[in-house]
Amino acid sequence: MSNVIEVKNLTKSYKEIKALNDLSFEVTEGEILGLLGPNGSGKSTTINCILSLLKYDEGSITVFGKDMKPDSYDIKAKLGVVFQDVAVFDELTVYENIDYFCGLYIKDKATRKKYVEEAIDLVSLSEFKKFYPKKLSGGLLRRLNIACGIAHKPKLIFLDEPTVAVDPQSRNSILEGIMKLRDMGATIVYTTHYMEEVEMICDRVIIIDKGHVLASGTTDELKRLAKIDEKIIVEANSFDSKYIEEIKSFKAVHSADYKERVLTVSYKEGADNLVKIIEYLKKNHIKYSRVYSERPTLNDVFLELTGKELRD
């Protein structure tokens, strides 16, 4: 598989702030690459640099093996972009908006009509074809935004947090749509700070913070970085600190934290941990409302790597 995008040592400063700092990564053909990072980590800046919308200080960017420039129309013809902010015409209907943006790529009317209809189906907006964007709810608007960016069947698609404000049900249908696009042969760069989405759809993930790559790999590879294997969550209205200290000394326990009525116990490896905790709670007559076990998430990886939470 060849590399569709190669970003090397990309550095970009805005007036006051260094947004990208020696950022390098590749995107391989046919994959969904997740760019995961907290607010302000430089995800959108990276995309805008790749698209040649932003000037950058140092580094190089190639797309489809060629230098990306503002007048690389042959490359641009194969791109589809869904920007973070909704970009549609208030004066055009759902159908017209998609047709307009699709028409910037596809000349043939019959093909365009077909593509527009397919895009509408993909984001399930068929009932709203004649609606003006002002009449759409936030989530429907997001879906229109996506359709406008991908209707022309691009080979390489950038999706910058496309599911913000979308309800879980539509989010799932969007994510499925995105996987469908990949299965039809598109390469996808997907930015988000929802790790659940990343875990669900991304073939490979790059975690960035402060404009720099912290780690990359498949979700499983990354999770191994977290050094924890299992988490036990205990929801209890109060928890004496002497018990916490005692739990910390259990075998294989990595850490134990009581915050906002939730005790989180992380284990380096997991076997019978849940049973042991429940027994301990019973023995000490500690009242709790719920106790359950969790697999580590990318958030834990992020926590491990940076000492802070992925989402504030």
Add this chain to the structure above:
Amino acid sequence: MFVHNFKYSLKALFRNKTLIFWTLMFPIILGTFFKMAFSNVTSSEAFKAINFAVVEDDNFKNDEVFVTVIKELSDEDGDNRIFDTTYVENEDEAKELLVDGKIDGYLVMPDKKDDTPGVTFINNGINQTIIKNVVEEIALNEKIGNEIGETIVKDEMAKGNFNIDIDGIYEKVMEKMSDETNLLDKSANKLDYSMIEFYTLIAMTCIYGGMLSIASINNSLANISQKGKRVSVAPTRKLVTVLSSLLASYVIQLVGLALLFVYTIFALNIDYGDNIAKVILLGAVGSLAGLAMGLFVGTVFKAGENAKTGILIAITMFFCNFAGMFGITMKYITDTKMPWLTKINPVGLITDGLYALYYYNTTDRFSADIINLIILTLVLTAVSFFSIRRRRYDSI
């Protein structure tokens, strides 16, 4: 691509209620208000002759054209009465009359024939403006007259008539003058100064069209709008998108202007003179200037679309004021005291062009206005394209 973008731009602009209100409806509403306001004025106080004095020295007596025309315009029984003229011996007498408020202004003819006649008044009001306009008018007509006179003299000489009959030439000159100029039949009852207000209305509409180009350009540039970002990553040349959307806004501008012309001509009975082709040309060039103004405001100012529209409205109203929309005196003051402002004021230039087309049969003044408008358009467009040309931004 050009056609695709043009079609959708046209659609989007036509459906933008705010834009359509300002560019198509507002001028018509304002025009209707003007008409209501002015018809009250004209019906309640019919035109009264202006109290005027002429210093009847040798300079004046020797200027036959002025003597004749002022006599004609002061004739109580004639149709062309503008002035109630007092003839005085010297300037001191005239000054006294002026200070006492007996007259609105007086005329002193210059020593040299080519110098402009001196008009003096204390206040600036409509009457004063009329005095000034009429005197300018006579001077201009006289100049044309002289030129015609010269050619006739040459013709006569060529025919071998060395014995020239001065009276005959004068008659011919006067005859030709009344054929070629409008002064005599456009004076008095027809000298309707509210016309200027409608001319500024046309001019305002041309420049308000800039709102359409603000909207168009907003949709095409990545550093201005989200839609612009999307358009910028498409494989379309920027020049193509920009020009096709500007063409769309120009089309709507012209539609708006055409509606306003039709409305003012047929419903409000506004007279734009006989040279409709030139009036249309002026409207088209004026709209282009409006387009360029919008382009300039749209690209040079860093603000939201509504803020930019606000800026354009403010600038236009500022220009309208100096062009005489809220009182013709302002136009006169600007023309005399701040001629540079007149030259860069698109509203003023369009107004002046319409005025020139109506009152003069020569096209000098009209042409100068058109040329200034074109220069202004080119300068604004050039400055805007400097900003439009950029393709990669420091920050978006």
